[in-house]
Amino acid sequence: MSNSGLTAGIMNLYDQWNIQGFVILSLWLQTILILFAPLKKRTRNVIVVLLSLLAYLVADWAVSVAVGLITYSQKEVRDHHDSQKFPNDDYVGILAFWAPFLLLHHLPEQDNAGLWQRQFIGLLNRVFNGLTVFRQSLPRNKLSVPTILLFVAGTLKYGERTYALFQANLNKLRESMLRAPDPGPNYAKIMEVYYGRKAAKLPIDIELIRDTMRIAPYAVDEDRLDELAAVRHAYHFFEIFKGLILDLILSFREREESRQFFYRRTPRDAFNVIAIELNFMYEVFYTKAVVVHLMFGHLVVRLISWCAVVAALSIFCTIDKHNFRKIDVEISYTLFFGAIGLDTITLFKLAFSDWTAASIQSLSTENRWKKFWKASIYRCFLPLHKYFLILKKINWCENTESIRWLGRARQFLFRRWSESLHQYNLIEYCLKDRFERIWIYPIVELGLKDFYDWMTYVSKKPFTKELWVFIFGQLEKKSKLADDPDTAKRICSARGAWVLQVSNCSKLMSYVVDVDYDQSLLIWHVATELCYSTTDEVNNSGPNHREFCKILSDYMLYLLVMQPTMMSAVAGLGQIRFRDTCAEAKKFFKRKVPQQGGLEEHKMACEMILRVNTDIRPVDLKGDRSKSVLFDACILAKNLEELKGEKWQLMCEVWVELLSYAASHCRATDHVAQLSKGGELITFVWLLMAHFGLGDHFELNEGHTTAKLIMGK
Structure with missing residues (x-):
């Protein structure tokens, strides 16, 4: 025919x-x-x-x-x-x-x-x-x-x-x-x-x-x-x-x-x-x-x-x-x-x-x-x-x-939501993406790079009961300290400083107080990965704070990088700092880490970063042109290693504060928008904080004041 x-x-x-x-x-x-x-x-x-x-x-x-x-x-x-x-x-x-x-x-x-x-x-x-x-x-x-x-x-x-x-x-x-x-x-x-x-x-x-x-x-x-x-x-x-x-x-x-009910x-x-x-x-x-x-x-x-x-x-x-x-x-x-x-x-x-x-x-x-x-x-x-x-x-x-x-x-x-947490790891991304590939250029030109990264580098982990129990306990403890909405508002404004102050870790305070939120998040993310990948500590007698740190760290970076709309209220220069940090990490890995794949390559990369002499602060040597925080995180990781066994619980509590800070500062409409896309843990934390009375959306005073005329005879 x-x-x-x-x-x-x-x-x-x-x-x-x-x-x-x-x-x-x-x-x-x-x-x-x-x-x-x-x-x-x-x-x-x-x-x-x-x-x-x-x-x-x-x-x-x-x-x-x-x-x-x-x-x-x-x-x-x-x-x-x-x-x-x-x-x-x-x-x-x-x-x-x-x-x-x-x-x-x-x-x-x-x-x-x-x-x-x-x-x-x-x-x-x-x-x-x-x-x-x-x-x-x-x-x-x-x-x-x-x-x-x-x-x-x-x-x-x-x-x-x-x-x-x-x-x-x-x-x-x-x-x-x-x-x-x-x-x-x-x-x-x-x-x-x-x-x-x-x-x-x-x-x-x-x-x-x-x-x-x-x-x-x-x-x-x-x-x-x-x-x-x-x-x-x-x-x-x-x-x-x-x-x-x-x-x-x-x-x-x-x-x-609400507080009395959830207590x-x-x-x-x-x-x-x-x-x-x-x-x-x-x-x-x-x-x-x-x-x-x-x-x-x-x-x-x-x-x-x-x-x-x-x-x-x-x-x-x-x-x-x-x-x-x-x-x-x-x-x-x-x-x-x-x-x-x-x-x-x-x-x-x-x-x-x-x-x-x-x-x-x-x-x-x-x-x-x-x-x-x-x-x-x-x-x-x-x-x-x-x-x-x-x-x-x-x-x-x-x-x-x-x-x-x-x-x-x-x-x-x-089920009512996805019941999982997305994970995005900066070190893993830089190791896999450090060599330029010609076939990736058309994807970039078509504006599909973010979709490609999401499909390639974002993974999922199930949301566990133990992690929720830990988050719930941390927020409940802070709620009981906040007897009035004004104190609750101050607690919500903390993004790691409250934990470090209670734990007498003033040496680490500069990494949460003297830096922007997005900068602090990136520093703690890389530091967490360096500590996690270079130690094999296992705790079978209680909460596995080491795993909690890893999950929350990768989850918060996923929100910062892959959900910029949701994190826009706290992101600041997050995208610029992430890109600059990745650029420095890729440059370092090309020179120091041979390409072999697997966990051994990942562990070697983290060890090589920790071997770098950091006696001089990066900002004193490089100035402020680059926003990379790679070796600031290296300094933090070395300070955390000095805490020995106490570091994982401390880091985990810091991550809960970073999570709760983002949850309370994210717009409510953005939280609701995520409900039609599988849901996010940060939305559950946002509503739990509200039920515990943590936030700035409550009346500051109990009751009302009225005037009464008193007439004498």
């Missing part, structure tokens, strides 16, 4: 099946979005992220093309009556019948809550195009009734998504949290009375009364929290601490309530509560939870939409279809069962969500009618709901064969 004949055959095949192909493609893209889009908060797997992004980008295009093809084909049938291509007028009716399915299939993601205006215009456009297609099929459209039912279902669901985008923005959330305006005491009236009696030379005085609030203890009776109790407490604190995202100041009472919790229960609380924040900003869990969204929209689709399917089954092509009928049934199946999946996810569990816990506070219908729906599957909540909990240190398969299943289906 010639090329022209092959091309003609392909074009003919496209002309015959283009509409059917795009309609089925739209269904498949909808399926991918529903199944894979939520996985982005559980994993940073590149394939999953790219698949979801590609499906989202293609979905809108596929819907637009399908609607355009349907409109053009209907016009062609009316104008040319091509009986070979379009056997009868019923083909026009079935094309109009497929149009509302595209409303059901169009699922915009909610990564930017400011796009609700565009989605509203999209809704009007889709409805107008659908009505145009439907009008062109009249008056001989025997599928008019099921088509109208599908239009009702599609318009309701598209409208629900648009309204969710409208609600999921910072301004709306801020309005919902602002208390009623409080004008305070009637100043004008008080002053009128005061000076009136003064003028009449009558005795009067103003007394300031301090109204101290009594802190009502929050319910903390449970020594250990079961799954439903954890959801109840998480929702309670979510309603309070979502104000952090809006830069609102929380009250002294809310601070004390009574084990580190594991505290982590579970925080994970659920962050999941609520994620769903408010990145899903339709705001709408779905309202009475209207939860009952009316879901019920009407589902019933309309089922009714349309029932009517379609009873209609005489002998004039329709068999393939078109089969595609119609596929679209029906796909829509019902996807609705069922969505309903299943809704039924076993954390919001539903929170609703179960609120039965006692609602009126009798709400109690009745919620109890009837929820109580019947309460045991099953508890089982799914167990699957969502983080699975720490359980490696037995009996549950390993379950761990792999929940990894993508149930």
Whole structure:
């Protein structure tokens, strides 16, 4: 067959099946979005992220093309009556019948809550195009009734998504949290009375009364929290601490309530509560939870939409279809069962969500009618709901064969975040990247160097229970020292100095006080790597501080280098210092370290750095043109070695301070943005610090001051 004949055959095949192909493609893209889009908060797997992004980008295009093809084909049938291509007028009716399915299939993601205006215009456009297609099929459209039912279902669901985008923005959330305006005491009236009696030379005085609030203890009776109790407490604190995202100041009472609750919790229960609380924040900003869990969204929209689709399917089954092509009928049934199946999946996810569990816990506070219908729906599957909540909990240190398969299943289906920490090591990067490679130039020219580095040099380590227990203990200890918000603010401003001061290590103070944060982080990162790679100390009797240092060090460098947006508030010249340090390290390794690969090469590189004589400070010899901190870190590592066995715990506590400093200074909106990308440990630390009352987002004083007029006789 010639090329022209092959091309003609392909074009003919496209002309015959283009509409059917795009309609089925739209269904498949909808399926991918529903199944894979939520996985982005559980994993940073590149394939999953790219698949979801590609499906989202293609979905809108596929819907637009399908609607355009349907409109053009209907016009062609009316104008040319091509009986070979379009056997009868019923083909026009079935094309109009497929149009509302595209409303059901169009699922915009909610990564930017400011796009609700565009989605509203999209809704009007889709409805107008659908009505145009439907009008062109009249008056001989025997599928008019099921088509109208599908239009009702599609318009309701598209409208629900648009309204969710409208609600999921910072301004709306801020309005919902602002208390009623409080004008305070009637100043004008008080002053009128005061000076009136003064003028009449009558005795009067103003007394300031301090109204101290009594802190009502929050319910903390449970020594250990079961799954439903954890959801109840998480929702309670979510309603309070979502104000952090809006830069609102929380009250002294809310601070004390939270502190007392978390003091009574084990580190594991505290982590579970925080994970659920962050999941609520994620769903408010990145899903339709705001709408779905309202009475209207939860009952009316879901019920009407589902019933309309089922009714349309029932009517379609009873209609005489002998004039329709068999393939078109089969595609119609596929679209029906796909829509019902996807609705069922969505309903299943809704039924076993954390919001539903929170609703179960609120039965006692609602009126009798709400109690009745919620109890009837929820109580019947309460045991099953508890089982799914167990699957969502983080699975720490359980490696037995009996549950390993379950761990792999929940990894993508149930867990609330990625449960891992990314690692990025400066020494390892410089050893691998010290020799120029010609094939890397096109990657640099295309602007893909950061992506290449992320794929090549970033690794992951599981987040362990022992590391969380250590971080929790450090923050809890500092919280108990911070009796008032002013002291808490000063503690949060420490980035290693507090630990060194308590440990009487004034010799090391200059590496955290006299340098910028990003400079301090790089110095401590390289020093940690030098100490770690040149010693083989193992501690089997307690916390493995050496491993904690390594994990936190590589994790913080990953944030500084690979997450510059998140660290922008504290990064300073971080990127410049990192590049200069890498340049000096590569130059040194080319001359001193033979290329052999593996751990031996890494260990040799660290040993060679430590052998350099550092009697003269690098800044005194090189000046300040280069921002490299390689040999400043070498000096710090030598000072740390003098501490012998005490150095690992000290270094670990310094790393927790560096982590908590970054967490408290990172913008709240950046923390929330990470929830849709797999989550980060720094976000958990940020919220734990807030629950412990550490930070500058609380009222400084307890209670309020009011004035009282005291009149003498």
